[in-house]
Amino acid sequence: MSNQLVAAGSTARLGNVSGDLRVGRKATIMAESGGRVTVSGGAYFEGPVTIACDFECGRMRVEGKGFGPSGDVLVKGDLLAHGDLEIDASTEVAGTITAERVDIGGHLKSKGIASKDLRVGGHLDTRGSLKAGDVDVGGHLSVDEQLDISNLRVSGHTEIGGGTIRGDIKARGHFKSYSKLTFGTIQVYGHLTLPAGSTGDKLVASGKVGFEGDAFCRVMEINGVAEAERDCGAENLKVNGKLGVKGTLKVSEKFEVLGSVETKGVECGTLVVGGKLVTDRISTGQAILGGQVRTTRGLKAKEVVVGTGSRVNGPIVGEVVEVGKGLDLGGFWAQASSWRLMGHMTSVDDVYGREIRVDRYSQVKRIYAETIRMQSGSVADEVNYTKEVDISEGVRLEKPPRKLDRLPDAPL
Secondary structure, three states: OOOEEEEEEOOEEEEOOOEEEOOOEEEEEEEEEOEEEEEEOEEEEEOEEEEOOEEEEEEEOOOOOOOOHHOOOOEOOOOOEEEEEEEEEOOOEEEEEEEEEEEOOOOOEEEEEEEEEEEEEEEEEEEOOOOEEEEEOOEEEEOOEEEEEEEEEEEEEEOOEEEEEEEEEEEEOEEHHHOOOOEEEEEEEEEEEEEEOEEEEEEEOOOOEOOOOOOEEEEEOOOOOOEEEEEEEEEEEOOEEEEEEEEEEEEEEEEEEOOOEEEEEEEEEEEEOOOOEEEEEEEEEEEEEOEEEEEEEEEEEEEEEEEEEOOOOEEEEEEEEEEEOOOOOOOOHHHHHHHHHHOEEEOOOOEEEEEEOOOEEEEEEEEEEEEEEEOOOOOEEEEEEEEEEOOOOOOOOOHHHHHHHOOOOOOO
């Protein structure tokens, strides 16, 4: 086994190199038969180089001595390194890159990449697919086809053709996928665009989010603005900013509205509202309302608690309903809500239930229930019951209480 040397500025035609290959600056490597150069050992380059063929080696190292036209690495075929690929300059590969680990100091362009780990100091642009473990890009990232990686960190903008990112995604610029993406945890500070069918474990968005079709993420936290063109689903969803869903919003466990939400319908396990929710219909197990809720057809739940100073437009249907209860939801949000609603009377429309309690300084239009209790200072247009009514002094009723043989059907 012997090493082979290529002088700086020269052109060398090579075939199979037994041992290491050492190349000076601004040299050109060509294949003897016009096919592939194979180096059994390592390939070491002092600076910029042009490789006008497919190139295979044990490992590859290119020293960075200048960038731009005089400091680039150009490979006009496929590049295969059985070990690490380390290049301290911008690199363009006409074919695919395959290596144990890829570390590029400048920009990188290629047809496709397969590597356990990939780091690019500048922009990464691949016209094919990307398969890797951890991917760290200092500039923008563009992948035309599918990717299959473990973790992704991008300092600039990201555009991908879809695929799978199993672990964490951290993107400081805009992030757009052109076909469905399966992801672990995604945190985006700019604009995030996900196509129909995208699914993930957790999404935290501080900028703007666009769901182009049906989408599901197990845990979502919207701190900026989000819009969904069709249905949107989650196990747990917290909205601190603004969310608009043209379809139905389905949250199997807890749905917290601390900002503003407008959607066609809501189906959830537990609903907590400290901001504003506008929808056609709500179906939930438990509703804790400390802000403003407006429905067209109404809200239905086993248990409904309407906090002091809250507003609910649209009928309420529940087993147990309490209107005007003081809520202790904790945190700055609860304190801010109490400042906003201080001095305001709790106001709801018609209420249907088995047991209904109306606390002080609360106003209800019509009440239909088996048992009704109203505290002093509360107001109702109508009180209709089948079993028991308890009305304190100081309650104002537009009509006397009326006992019914049976309650009318609820609207939901």
